[in-house]
Amino acid sequence: MGKKILLEHIDVPGIDTYDVYRKQGGYTAVEKALKTMTPDSVVEEVKKAGVRGRGGAGFPMGMKWSFLAKPEGVPRYLVCNADESEPGTFKDHYLMKHIPHLLIEGMIVSSFALGANKSFIYVRGELMYVIRILEKAIAEAKAAGFLGKNIMGSGYDLELVVQPGGGAYICGEETALLESLEGKRGNPRNKPPFPAVKGLYQSPTVVNNVESISTTPWIINNGGDAYAAIGIGRSTGTKLISASGHINKPGVYEIELGVSVEDFIYADEWCGGIRPGHKLKAVVAGGSSVPILPANLILNLANGDKRLMSYESLSDGGFATGTMLGSGGFIVMDETACVVRNTWNFSRFYHHESCGQCSPCREGTGWMEKVLHRIEHGHGSLHDIDLLVDVAKKIEGNTICPLGDAAAWPVGSAIRHFRDEFEWHINHPVEATQPGAVYRGEMALV
Amino acid sequence: MEDNKPQLVKVTVDGIEVEVEPGTTILQAARKIGPEVAPPAMCYYQPLKGSGGKCRACLVKVAAGSAKDPRPMPKLVASCITPVQDGMVVENTTSPQVLEARKGVVEFLLINHPLDCPVCDQAGECDLQNFAFEHGAAKTRYEEERRTFDKHDLGPYIQLHMTRCILCYRCVFTADQITNKRVHGVMNRGDHAEISTYIEKAIDNDFSGNVIDVCPVGALTDKTYRFKNRVWFSRPVDAHRDCPTCSGKVTLWYRGEEVIRVTARKNEWNEVNEFICNTCRFETKKTSDWVIEGPTKIARSSVITANKYRADTIKPDFVSRLAAANYKPIDDTRDTSQLSIQQLPPERFASSN
Ligand SMILES: Cc1cc2nc3c(=O)[nH]c(=O)nc-3n(C[C@H](O)[C@H](O)[C@H](O)COP(=O)(O)O)c2cc1C
Ligand code: SF4
Ligand code: SF4
Ligand code: FES
Numbered sequence: 001m002g003k004k005i006l007l008e009h010i011d012v013p014g015i016d017t018y019d020v021y022r023k024q025g026g027y028t029a030v031e032k033a034l035k036t037m038t039p040d041s042v043v044e045e046v047k048k049a050g051v052r053g054r055g056g057a058g059f060p061m062g063m064k065w066s067f068l069a070k071p072e073g074v075p076r077y078l079v080c081n082a083d084e085s086e087p088g089t090f091k092d093h094y095l096m097k098h099i100p101h102l103l104i105e106g107m108i109v110s111s112f113a114l115g116a117n118k119s120f121i122y123v124r125g126e127l128m129y130v131i132r133i134l135e136k137a138i139a140e141a142k143a144a145g146f147l148g149k150n151i152m153g154s155g156y157d158l159e160l161v162v163q164p165g166g167g168a169y170i171c172g173e174e175t176a177l178l179e180s181l182e183g184k185r186g187n188p189r190n191k192p193p194f195p196a197v198k199g200l201y202q203s204p205t206v207v208n209n210v211e212s213i214s215t216t217p218w219i220i221n222n223g224g225d226a227y228a229a230i231g232i233g234r235s236t237g238t239k240l241i242s243a244s245g246h247i248n249k250p251g252v253y254e255i256e257l258g259v260s261v262e263d264f265i266y267a268d269e270w271c272g273g274i275r276p277g278h279k280l281k282a283v284v285a286g287g288s289s290v291p292i293l294p295a296n297l298i299l300n301l302a303n304g305d306k307r308l309m310s311y312e313s314l315s316d317g318g319f320a321t322g323t324m325l326g327s328g329g330f331i332v333m334d335e336t337a338c339v340v341r342n343t344w345n346f347s348r349f350y351h352h353e354s355c356g357q358c359s360p361c362r363e364g365t366g367w368m369e370k371v372l373h374r375i376e377h378g379h380g381s382l383h384d385i386d387l388l389v390d391v392a393k394k395i396e397g398n399t400i401c402p403l404g405d406a407a408a409w410p411v412g413s414a415i416r417h418f419r420d421e422f423e424w425h426i427n428h429p430v431e432a433t434q435p436g437a438v439y440r441g442e443m444a445l446v
Numbered sequence: 447m448e449d450n451k452p453q454l455v456k457v458t459v460d461g462i463e464v465e466v467e468p469g470t471t472i473l474q475a476a477r478k479i480g481p482e483v484a485p486p487a488m489c490y491y492q493p494l495k496g497s498g499g500k501c502r503a504c505l506v507k508v509a510a511g512s513a514k515d516p517r518p519m520p521k522l523v524a525s526c527i528t529p530v531q532d533g534m535v536v537e538n539t540t541s542p543q544v545l546e547a548r549k550g551v552v553e554f555l556l557i558n559h560p561l562d563c564p565v566c567d568q569a570g571e572c573d574l575q576n577f578a579f580e581h582g583a584a585k586t587r588y589e590e591e592r593r594t595f596d597k598h599d600l601g602p603y604i605q606l607h608m609t610r611c612i613l614c615y616r617c618v619f620t621a622d623q624i625t626n627k628r629v630h631g632v633m634n635r636g637d638h639a640e641i642s643t644y645i646e647k648a649i650d651n652d653f654s655g656n657v658i659d660v661c662p663v664g665a666l667t668d669k670t671y672r673f674k675n676r677v678w679f680s681r682p683v684d685a686h687r688d689c690p691t692c693s694g695k696v697t698l699w700y701r702g703e704e705v706i707r708v709t710a711r712k713n714e715w716n717e718v719n720e721f722i723c724n725t726c727r728f729e730t731k732k733t734s735d736w737v738i739e740g741p742t743k744i745a746r747s748s749v750i751t752a753n754k755y756r757a758d759t760i761k762p763d764f765v766s767r768l769a770a771a772n773y774k775p776i777d778d779t780r781d782t783s784q785l786s787i788q789q790l791p792p793e794r795f796a797s798s799n
Contacts, residue, residue: 168635185631355635356634356635356639360502366558367557370590387587397521
């Protein structure tokens with residue numbers, strides 16, 4: 001049984017209410033931080049914990065906090081990114097819905113550390129019911145004296161605001177989120193300046209993911225060193241994985257970083273194996289944006305060692321043979337899944353979600369989608385494959401925000417690892433467009 | 447020799463060194479050296495605050511970040527918004543990676559562009575034409591259907607042709623920064639994003655006409671000048687008048703004795719020097735309304751000045767570049783547009799029968 005930090009009390013009945021959460025030790029981190037610690041010492045513990053951003057990029061949270069500019073007389077803000085819209089990722093939703101007070105407690109501790117007196121939770125607009133859950137939790141915390149003016153007599157004030165999102169994937173990109181929060185069109189900003197210097201309303205701002213912020217109560221209660229002792233290497237702590245696809249037990253799992261991919265897929269504690277009678281074909285390990293890997297490469301590194309669920313191991317081999325942990329959206333495909341169709345589907349998403357500011361992403365995402373649509377529907381030609389690779393390459397790295405990369409990587413990696421499947425679609429248009437038709441060539445299934 | 451001026455920083459662009467004030471962008475530093483090394487800019491517009499960063503035409507390679515930290519930057523950067531550092535080494539036309547990315551940007555901007563230059567008022571003074579000519583490939587790889595938009599009416603003065611728009615946002619910044627109320631903006635997302643007003647609404651205020659001048663393409667054109675002329679048949683002349691609303695400094699565009707268009711004056715980077723009011727632009731079209739200053743100096747190699755005033759307005763290096771460019775006819779897989787067929791004399795098609 002792996003260590004549980006975030007989901008330890010998930011099965012306690014009524015854990016979504018203040019009373020039950022408090023009985024399970026809730027809000028002790030707020031008491032400890034506000035009564036016995038300075039903001040800087042809280043930052044120090046988070047740094048020691050080595051916890052890395054759980055929103056996708058994996059940037060060390062403590063380091064991000066220490067970059068926050070602190071000019072005199074200018075407010076500072078903490079904004080929680082709860083826009084979770086990456087296909088295959090549904091862990092923040094789960095956490096907020098079941099243990100809303102964990103995020104609230106984390107927001108209080110983190111805001112205290114950063115010297116923010118007004119903090120925001122920007123929630124994906126479609127999740128109205130979660131917004132109501134959070135608002136109820138905030139009201140309870142306020143009634144209990146953990147929010148508002150002069151919290152527990154410490155002299156520290158904090159107001160927490162829940163903001164429904166603009167209903168676009170791009171509003172999850174941190175600077176688009178800030179624009180949207182300011183009431184504008186959710187277009188990503190040019191960087192620099194970074195939010196740490198000029199963020200919300202041009203003031204220094206930290207943006208962190210729901211899961212990242214939710215780790216702070218445990219870190220304060222148990223110490224940064226204790227957190228760093230969990231996990232493996234620079235992948236400290238635990239990570240929520242949203243597991244979906246052709247597995248026996250889809251769902252949200254908290255794993256200690258460093259579990260082997262094989263165990264994660266096949267052990268009963270987690271995914272419980274591929275559905276009966278089928279075999280593993282491919283995995284998208286970190287949400288739709290990260291490169292897809294075929295069965296042999298997701299289970300093992302290029303050198304034959306077992307691949308682990310950690311930032312380093314998943315990216316081992318670069319994009320040639322590796323992928324990324326990303327946001328932990330773990331999508332498993334068996335041999336009935338068509339990689340061409342799946343790639344087209346992802347590209348459709350990015351085409352739909354590009355904000356349209358920069359030309360490579362605005363035009364390139366639509367182009368790739370149209371070409372993939374043609375291939376999938378039996379109208380492709382072999383030079384389309386090279387065209388896709390080239391278009392993806394011309395988007396990647398040349399855009400304002402990483403959505404361009406996120407649109408390019410799935411296409412590039414699908415062709416890199418499943419080129420024969422694309423060729424089969426093009427060379428056998430009649431066969432490939434039969435309902436449920438899937439290439440069953442030389443592929444190594446596990 | 448020390449004085450109080452801010453210490454200048456040294457930057458190298460394509461091997462040429464230049465000294466600029468700290469905080470200058472790479473693009474401005476390169477422009478200081480000259481057009482040979484200045485990256486193209488399709489969205490950046492110096493007079494408009496906040497512009498730039500969007501089209502990615504100006505991407506350059508930073509081969510060394512600064513004297514202190516000479517590591518190269520990992521990605522190409524948008525030169526229009528990236529400030530220089532002392533000792534920075536920039537590669538623009540000397541980097542094959544930059545040229546390749548730029549070729550990509552041209553291609554991206556053109557895949558959904560209608561390419562209706564033969565009937566577009568902007569042709570001849572279009573930034574996209576120039577950009578495509580200098581940096582693009584002669585062949586298109588795009589075989590899909592092009593995106594089109596519904597028509598929107600912006601009132602009596604301004605014609606919007608959304609299919610030609612490259613979403614540079616210049617017109618949005620213009621309306622934000624020089625008019626008192628912006629009524630148009632960008633609706634929708636991605637390649638369906640469009641310039642529009644919320645509910646069919648005329649753009650109506652004294653300075654609205656300036657969006658026409660800032661538009662790099664023929665998406666926003668002057669309704670009072672529409673289809674009257676090709677720019678290369680007209681003669682630009684600088685003139686001014688006492689205007690209660692704006693500086694009154696304009697360029698008049700003549701065909702014969704007739705003023706067919708009034709625009710603001712532009713600098714050598716095709717940026718407006720001073721914005722002008724709608725009265726000067728749309729309603730003051732008699733020579734007698736103006737004090738004539740003389741022929742407009744168009745610094746850029748341009749079809750506009752060809753054979754108009756002085757032979758030396760065509761730079762010799764431009765002519766040799768044209769010859770050296772190994773010009774090939776554009777191989778476009780689309781059908782000829784209906785519109786252009788109707789407008790061309792039938793004998794043009796005789797040979798293909
Ligand atoms: C297109 C796009 C969408 C994103 N969506 C989310 C999101 O829904 N939730 C999130 O936490 N981070 C998202 N991110 C990452 C954020 O920009 C940012 O890195 C993150 O919120 C930082 O928090 P962290 O350091 O705690 O991970 C997205 C990034 C991009 C480019
Ligand atoms: S990369 Fe795409 S989503 Fe990001 S700013 Fe550019 S157009 Fe918008
Ligand atoms: S209409 Fe013209 S100025 Fe406005 S965004 Fe489009 S191309 Fe730019
Ligand atoms: S001019 Fe720099 S990105 Fe457009």
